[in-house]
Amino acid sequence: MESDAQxxxxxxxxxxxxxxxxxxxxTRRVFNLCYRFTNxxxxxxxxxxxxxxxxxxxxxxxxxxxxxxxTWLTSVTRNLLVDHYRRSRRERMTDSIEDMMPVIEEKQxxxxxxxKLAHASELSQQLQRGLAKLSPDLREAVILRDLQGLxxxxxxxxxxxxxxxxxxxxNRGRLELARILEGMGFRE
Amino acid sequence: MNWNCTQTEERLSxxxxxxxxxxxxxxxxxxxxxxPSCAQLVTQVSALVHRMHALEAVQAPEYLSAKILDATxxxxxxxxxxxxxxxxxxxxxxxxxxxxxxxxxxxxxxxLHTAGITPNKLRKQDLSPxxxxxxxxxxxxxxxxxxxxxxxxxxxxxxxxxxxxxxPQPSAAPVHEPAPKEQxxxxxxxxxxxxxxxxxxxxxxxxxxxxxxxxxxxxxxxSR
Numbered sequence: 001m002e003s004d005a006q007x008x009x010x011x012x013x014x015x016x017x018x019x020x021x022x023x024x025x026x027t028r029r030v031f032n033l034c035y036r037f038t039n040x041x042x043x044x045x046x047x048x049x050x051x052x053x054x055x056x057x058x059x060x061x062x063x064x065x066x067x068x069x070x071t072w073l074t075s076v077t078r079n080l081l082v083d084h085y086r087r088s089r090r091e092r093m094t095d096s097i098e099d100m101m102p103v104i105e106e107k108q109x110x111x112x113x114x115x116k117l118a119h120a121s122e123l124s125q126q127l128q129r130g131l132a133k134l135s136p137d138l139r140e141a142v143i144l145r146d147l148q149g150l151x152x153x154x155x156x157x158x159x160x161x162x163x164x165x166x167x168x169x170x171n172r173g174r175l176e177l178a179r180i181l182e183g184m185g186f187r188e
Numbered sequence: 189m190n191w192n193c194t195q196t197e198e199r200l201s202x203x204x205x206x207x208x209x210x211x212x213x214x215x216x217x218x219x220x221x222x223x224p225s226c227a228q229l230v231t232q233v234s235a236l237v238h239r240m241h242a243l244e245a246v247q248a249p250e251y252l253s254a255k256i257l258d259a260t261x262x263x264x265x266x267x268x269x270x271x272x273x274x275x276x277x278x279x280x281x282x283x284x285x286x287x288x289x290x291x292x293x294x295x296x297x298x299x300l301h302t303a304g305i306t307p308n309k310l311r312k313q314d315l316s317p318x319x320x321x322x323x324x325x326x327x328x329x330x331x332x333x334x335x336x337x338x339x340x341x342x343x344x345x346x347x348x349x350x351x352x353x354x355x356p357q358p359s360a361a362p363v364h365e366p367a368p369k370e371q372x373x374x375x376x377x378x379x380x381x382x383x384x385x386x387x388x389x390x391x392x393x394x395x396x397x398x399x400x401x402x403x404x405x406x407x408x409x410x411s412r
Contacts (some may be wrong), residue, residue: 127239
């Protein structure tokens with residue numbers, strides 16, 4: 001099986017099947033990140049598509065020196081999610097001064113049953129609700145570390161923040177999430 | 189080195205992720221030994237982290253990759269080669285589909301049989317619409333004629349039965365003797381069954397009645 005870096009080289013030469021393989025290999029990762037972040041499967045689908053469109057256009061800017069392809073893909077996804085978050089917050093601000101989080105929760109109820117789609121367990125759903133209550137900075141740190149399995153230095157690359165900030169966000173995010181889940185009556 | 193609760197809480201994730209130096213780890217654990225609330229917090233957060241790590245990634249919808257490929261590469265040509273033509277074959281193996289096909293096949297056999305077509309003797313000209321229609325038409329008429337014959341036979345039997353009803357003990361023999369042309373006497377319509385309980389009349393009288401009745405019945409139609 002070819003490595004991601006090799007596939008990227010083939011893609012840049014205009015090899016369609018190589019791009020197809022790259023997409024199939026990473027769709028799940030990108031969709032997961034988007035879904036965990038937005039808590040809405042429809043939105044996650046649209047965002048995943050947007051991510052790959054962006055990747056397709058900017059593939060030539062990928063350097064293996066940057067880190068693995070998944071890390072690069074994660075940063076593209078994360079940047080797009082931040083844009084999306086800002087955009088939806090701005091839209092929301094014109095209506096009312098409510099925070100982003102209640103928006104996410106409202107959307108969840110009108111969304112296409114993500115539970116069915118994701119076969120989410122009870123824990124997954126609880127976690128999803130808990131994550132939605134975290135501030136975006138902490139949420140993305142926890143998602144990248146604990147749900148996407150990225151290392152601290154990879155998260156540093158993705159978020160473009162100092163190592164100390166990464167550590168602090170991961171730690172605060174986990175503590176906050178544990179408290180939120182406890183408040184929701186979640187027991188181990 | 190002794191850590192307080194704030195320090196312990198700040199370094200909690202690094203402890204869980206195994207990123208503390210040996211000295212830091214020693215300070216961390218020694219604080220936990222003396223502080224039950226911090227120990228409880230560590231247990232709680234560790235459990236959460238382990239659960240999250242064990243959590244399976246959500247499944248992306250199956251069509252998503254195809255949608256992305258369409259958006260990036262444009263609508264693609266369907267797969268070339270023979271694979272595409274036989275891609276539907278594995279679906280035939282599904283039990284539900286196989287059962288459906290078996291039912292359809294059985295229906296065809298019944299229809300063909302009714303239309304008088306036997307696969308063994310099938311000739312080319314049998315397949316022309318005109319001959320199929322002719323064969324079906326013939327079958328329908330034959331079936332109709334058989335039905336008419338059956339009804340007529342029944343009528344004869346019932347009439348005999350009704351005439352014989354007041355009779356005392358008619359035997360089965362006289363009923364069958366004068367009607368040798370009856371090919372399909374309906375089962376369960378033997379006059380003996382009903383008339384057994386009524387005693388009285390003589391055998392001669394029965395013969396007369398039957399002769400009279402048979403004279404009235406037109407057998408030319410039924411024996412065709």
